[in-house]
Amino acid sequence: MKDTDRILLAHGGGGEMTARLVEEVILKGLGDACVGSLDDSVVLELAAAPGSGAKGRTAPTKATAQRIAFTTDSFVVKPLFFPGGDVGRLAVCGTVNDLSMRGARPIALSLAFIIEEGLEVSVLRRVVESVAEAAHEAGVTIATGDTKVVERGSADGLFVNTAGVGIVPDGVEVSLGNARPGDEVIISGPIGNHAIAVLAQREGLAFETVVKSDAAPLNRQAGALVARLGANLHVMNDPTRSGLAMSLNTISCASNVAVEIDETAVPVDSAVAFAAEMLGLDVFTLANEGKLVAFVAEGTAKEAVSVLAAQGAHPAVIGRAKEGRGVSLVTTGGGRRILEAPYGEEAPRIC
Amino acid sequence: MKDTDRILLAHGGGGEMTARLVEEVILKGLGDACVGSLDDSVVLELAAAPGSGAKGRTAPTKATAQRIAFTTDSFVVKPLFFPGGDVGRLAVCGTVNDLSMRGARPIALSLAFIIEEGLEVSVLRRVVESVAEAAHEAGVTIATGDTKVVERGSADGLFVNTAGVGIVPDGVEVSLGNARPGDEVIISGPIGNHAIAVLAQREGLAFETVVKSDAAPLNRQAGALVARLGANLHVMNDPTRSGLAMSLNTISCASNVAVEIDETAVPVDSAVAFAAEMLGLDVFTLANEGKLVAFVAEGTAKEAVSVLAAQGAHPAVIGRAKEGRGVSLVTTGGGRRILEAPYGEEAPRIC
Numbered sequence: 001m002k003d004t005d006r007i008l009l010a011h012g013g014g015g016e017m018t019a020r021l022v023e024e025v026i027l028k029g030l031g032d033a034c035v036g037s038l039d040d041s042v043v044l045e046l047a048a049a050p051g052s053g054a055k056g057r058t059a060p061t062k063a064t065a066q067r068i069a070f071t072t073d074s075f076v077v078k079p080l081f082f083p084g085g086d087v088g089r090l091a092v093c094g095t096v097n098d099l100s101m102r103g104a105r106p107i108a109l110s111l112a113f114i115i116e117e118g119l120e121v122s123v124l125r126r127v128v129e130s131v132a133e134a135a136h137e138a139g140v141t142i143a144t145g146d147t148k149v150v151e152r153g154s155a156d157g158l159f160v161n162t163a164g165v166g167i168v169p170d171g172v173e174v175s176l177g178n179a180r181p182g183d184e185v186i187i188s189g190p191i192g193n194h195a196i197a198v199l200a201q202r203e204g205l206a207f208e209t210v211v212k213s214d215a216a217p218l219n220r221q222a223g224a225l226v227a228r229l230g231a232n233l234h235v236m237n238d239p240t241r242s243g244l245a246m247s248l249n250t251i252s253c254a255s256n257v258a259v260e261i262d263e264t265a266v267p268v269d270s271a272v273a274f275a276a277e278m279l280g281l282d283v284f285t286l287a288n289e290g291k292l293v294a295f296v297a298e299g300t301a302k303e304a305v306s307v308l309a310a311q312g313a314h315p316a317v318i319g320r321a322k323e324g325r326g327v328s329l330v331t332t333g334g335g336r337r338i339l340e341a342p343y344g345e346e347a348p349r350i351c
Numbered sequence: 352m353k354d355t356d357r358i359l360l361a362h363g364g365g366g367e368m369t370a371r372l373v374e375e376v377i378l379k380g381l382g383d384a385c386v387g388s389l390d391d392s393v394v395l396e397l398a399a400a401p402g403s404g405a406k407g408r409t410a411p412t413k414a415t416a417q418r419i420a421f422t423t424d425s426f427v428v429k430p431l432f433f434p435g436g437d438v439g440r441l442a443v444c445g446t447v448n449d450l451s452m453r454g455a456r457p458i459a460l461s462l463a464f465i466i467e468e469g470l471e472v473s474v475l476r477r478v479v480e481s482v483a484e485a486a487h488e489a490g491v492t493i494a495t496g497d498t499k500v501v502e503r504g505s506a507d508g509l510f511v512n513t514a515g516v517g518i519v520p521d522g523v524e525v526s527l528g529n530a531r532p533g534d535e536v537i538i539s540g541p542i543g544n545h546a547i548a549v550l551a552q553r554e555g556l557a558f559e560t561v562v563k564s565d566a567a568p569l570n571r572q573a574g575a576l577v578a579r580l581g582a583n584l585h586v587m588n589d590p591t592r593s594g595l596a597m598s599l600n601t602i603s604c605a606s607n608v609a610v611e612i613d614e615t616a617v618p619v620d621s622a623v624a625f626a627a628e629m630l631g632l633d634v635f636t637l638a639n640e641g642k643l644v645a646f647v648a649e650g651t652a653k654e655a656v657s658v659l660a661a662q663g664a665h666p667a668v669i670g671r672a673k674e675g676r677g678v679s680l681v682t683t684g685g686g687r688r689i690l691e692a693p694y695g696e697e698a699p700r701i702c
Contacts, residue, residue, distance in 0.1 A: 001472050002472065003471070003472055003473035003476065004471065004472070004473065005471070005472040006468075006469050006470065006471055006472065007466050007467075007468060007469065007470045007471075007472065007475065007500055008468060008500070009468050009500050009501075009502060010500075011466070011498070011500050012466070012498060012499050012500025012501070018498060021498060022496075022498060025472060025475055025476055025479060026462075026464075026475075026479050026496065026498065029476055029479030029480050029482075029483060030462075030479060030482065030483045030486075030493050031483055033482070033483040033486040033487055033492060033493055034483075034492065034493045034494075035459070035492040035493070035494050036493065036494055036495050036496065040495075041495055042459070042494040042495040044458065044459055044494060044516070046417060046419070046458075046518060047518075066397060066417055068397070068419070068516070070459055070461065070494055070495055070514075070516055071461065071495050072461035072462075072463045072495055072496065072497050072512065072514050073463065073497045074463045074464075074465050074497055074499045074512060075499075076465060076499045076501050076505075107395065107397075108386070108393070108395055108421055110421065110422070110423035110514050111377075111381075111423075112423045112424065112425045112512055112514075113377075113425075114425050114427060114465070114510055115358050115362070115363070116358075117357075117358060117359060117360050118357050118358065119357060119358045120354070120355065120356070120357055120358075121352050121353065121354055121355070121356040121357065121358065121376060122354035122355065124358065124376055124377075125354065125376055125380055128376060128377055128380030128381060129380050131380070131381065131384070132380060132381045132382055132384040132385075135381075135384040136384055141384060141385065141386040142381050142384055142385045142386070142387065143385075143386050143387055143393040143395065143421055144387050144391075144392055144393040144421055144422050144423055145373075145377065145387065145423065146423050146424045146425055147362070147363060147369060147372060147373060147377065148363050148425045148426075148427045149358055149359070149360050149361075149362050149363025149364075149699070150360075150363070150427050150507060150699075150700060151360060151507075151699070151700075153504070154427075154506065154507035155505070155506050155507065155510075156501060156502075156505035156506065159465055159506075159510070161423065161425060161463055161512040161514075163421075163423050163461050163463075163512075163514030165395070165419070165421055165516060167397060167398075348500070348501075348502070349501060349502075
């Protein structure tokens with residue numbers, strides 16, 4: 001990107017343009033100040049705490065090293081409230097889920113508000129109560145926070161940032177780069193609901209059935225998979241911005257595998273399918289806020305499905321990983337199409 | 352606060368009005384979903400990582416429990432660049448400092464951008480490079496991040512959020528509530544520079560001497576104090592929004608002590624004093640971004656001063672804690688005035 005280029009809305013879509021901005025401007029600018037990976041959260045290995053210099057202490061032994069996961073997300077969804085959720089619920093679920101997708105047990109979140117002058121206190125109160133409710137649901141605490149106010153016209157109502165810390169159990173190695181040829185691919189439920197819920201609310205569209213956001217914490221589902229599948233659980237990811245299409249392409253790329261998805265096997269609620277068709281949107285690119293895609297060792301998909309179902313999810317086996325690169329859809333007609341990573345932004349400010 | 356009240360700029364000033372908003376709306380709304388304290392960062396005790404259920408593992412022993420500090424801040428400073436720093440440097444220093452004030456060794460930061468559509472890529476690049484430079488200076492890494500874009504007019508150029516994780520060495524107990532009667536109070540250098548630098552830049556004021564922001568990571572100074580003073584180091588705090596007045600009142604309140612400050616002992620650069628007078632601002636309420644105030648056990652102030660001076664600071668002993676409550680200034684004329692916590696906001700969007 002050139003210095004004189006300007007940031008476009010599409011740079012925030014979570015697709016290829018976001019990836020390019022992050023790669024060419026942010027990661028390049030940070031250089032060796034950055035230790036991050038492609039994953040939405042990073043796993044940090046803590047050496048055992050050294051004593052204060054005044055006390056001295058022996059060197060840490062390997063046995064006491066602990067791993068924590070750490071992540072952040074800002075939420076700029078518009079409107080702030082929509083069927084099935086609001087910016088507060090989203091902010092808790094998004095961060096809990098990013099931690100959970102690394103196999104981590106979330107322990108604490110931060111909560112930072114940027115408020116536009118003039119916001120009604122009742123709005124902030126509703127959002128805070130929703131944060132509390134989602135935090136209870138996930139069993140996580142809000143441990144620290146920050147509040148800033150900017151002049152009228154300098155922000156759009158309310159932006160929320162959450163960061164989170166979780167503990168990665170010993171022996172758990174779940175990351176975007178761990179998929180292997182032969183892996184089976186599972187989705188934990190129907191896709192596209194969150195994006196349609198927000199878009200319909202924003203545009204004032206009324207469909208026969210009100211589509212609700214699926215915003216929900218995934219830590220119990222993820223924790224159950226980790227506990228039951230152990231090393232057979234290779235990858236977990238929550239297909240948020242830019243949807244399942246981005247998720248699968250990111251995994252394909254990070255793991256150096258091809259992914260083949262059976263389109264007929266991917267669950268989509270009929271109201272979501274109808275709305276997406278009306279709006280000219282591909283459900284595979286639509287954001288979800290309470291779904292996970294998992295890659296599990298060959299032969300363990302059935303077990304994974306039963307674990308997720310026991311947690312109240314409606315999972316489906318949707319495909320498998322193979323040697324090669326890229327993501328393809330075996331379409332309902334028996335044809336095949338490439339499922340590319342979305343380029344820009346079809347639905348801005350969805351989260 | 353009533354539901355029909357609206358948020359004012361003053362609610363973001365870091366003074367009494369911010370405290371009230373946080374108390375009555377945010378903490379009250381969160382209820383038991385929140386475990387935070389008055390401190391800018393929270394200390395979490397990690398039980399040793401349990402193994403995944405598939406593997407089993409014995410219960411953690413007390414010896415392996417580790418403490419981490421966790422904090423967050425959003426930065427909405429206006430303008431983005433000012434003498435001595437910019438929003439990127441501020442975002443790194445602010446979070447490093449919040450961790451350091453708990454005696455923690457910062458290990459990783461997150462970096463989240465909310466960008467207004469239309470921002471020049473060159474601006475983002477400069478900010479990112481400044482983040483990298485400050486991270487190097489502090490010896491901390493950027494470990495995870497997020498990028499959102501909102502439409503033109505929905506944000507003011509660029510907002511930055513950082514969260515941070517640090518390790519609290521064994522035996523270190525530094526917090527706002529640990530001051531004791533008899534403690535000596537130290538400031539690590541002259542106050543007010545950051546606020547004046549930003550205000551002068553924003554208002555286009557030219558003083559004879561350009562005042563530079565003091566934005567700087569404090570982890571080395573804080574680490575040196577922790578190492579040398581051990582349990583004699585009771586409190587550290589960085590007087591940011593609402594300045595030393597807020598800092599001292601918060602400590603007085605949390606520790607249930609009175610604080611008496613010798614006004615003549617508090618270092619203020621002459622250019623800052625002049626500018627503050629011109630602008631009608633009290634230097635005690637002006638934000639600093641690279642200063643720490645410490646409460647140390649009686650008789651250890653000299654040692655603390657020499658530790659800070661060895662780190663390149665220009666510290667001064669400015670007062671002491673006594674039995675009682677509240678903060679008072681012994682003024683240059685030998686009189687005494689109460690130094691109250693600022694109520695609203697004299698200088699909005701200073702960080």
